[in-house]
Amino acid sequence: DLNVNSHQLSLAVVGYQIAVIKGEMEEAENISRFKIGREGGGRLARFPEGRDLKELALKITTDSDHKFELALQLDDLETALDIVPISTEINPESITKWKSLGDRALAAWRFDLAKECFENAGDLGALMLLLMNELLKLAERAEREGQNNLAWSIWWTTGERERCVELLIKTGRVSEAALFARTYCPSLVPKTVVAWQSELKTKGRPKIAETIANPDVNPENFEEGWEAIIEKERGETPQTESPVLVDVGA
Template sequence: EMAFKVTPDPDHKFELAIALNNVEVARAIAEDQESVEKWRKVGDIALSRGMFTLAESCFKCSNDVNSLLLFYSSYGDEQGLTELAAQAESLGKYNVAFEAYYLLAQVDKCLDVLVKSKRMAEAAIFARAYVPSRLSEVIPKWSGMLKEQNFPFQPDDITQLQAEQIQQEVAQ
């Protein structure tokens, strides 16, 4: 505590505030320095102390979409998940965006995320299971991707493939 009171260095003061669980001082320093890492540390401590509003604010400031996903899904916060899904998608964090949309039962948006992230095989399987009306949109994209990547075999109709055919083609 004595070192905390006398140190002029804000980084050292931040570390001491964290060690002393002085969340308010740590938050003020993180705010002054606009440090993503500091925001994350303050958010983790706030969450562990039950300061949920502060934790959410810190996770937002640090763009910590993984922590926000855990936070919003734990509380069933639909509005938070909706905002998070859009934010994660814009940041290219497609796994988080997919999970948030899935928790919201927005299967069309889940499929859009899979296509946007070029995960065509997963998109085709997802479409077949959850959005069959869009399967005809995804299959040509998957086929096209296989051709672009010079995949060892390129079936004429990917929907007609059987497991034995795939194994035979790969073996050759």
């Protein structure tokens, strides 16, 4: 006796796969659309995807999650955007999709879309980084257009102390640059002192210029220890000559 198992084989599916293998994409798309229908679209799309034919897979698939993944891989952000709102209401799954789309939009320099995605995802950390980047661009533009007060305020707000010093020097406020650097970025003090001394000499005040101490030339004039100040700025712990031993008892 023989046991015979029968399996249904769709000629349309076979024809579709043959068309894909032969590279007849238009024929494959027509077969999937008119002879197989939406019900088999999600399953059929895996075949061209496995052959790295993602564009065809994107056209054929009827599974929204699969379509979203393919759209991101192809940087088809508009298609992905159309899928996210209708996938689910705000829940962990849709939040993940908004974040993924936001990351791809950011990589593609689509800042407006990235902002929309991160807002919908409630990703405040990503929004902060995005807005910080936009703020830095605004500072660059303000400096180029001569709006120095605005540029300096942004550099200060965003913690760009070195840019603050550079802008003060650039605008001829070298004495203020030196005092600012002394307080907030000591490693730039030698540079600002040289600029300050040069300005004074240009104005015929060489004696005053000579009274300004440069830590690179006269570190002994800084009682607190210039090396310790620089290490503190770098976030390093100054090394003492010998450790202080404390008796904590037995």
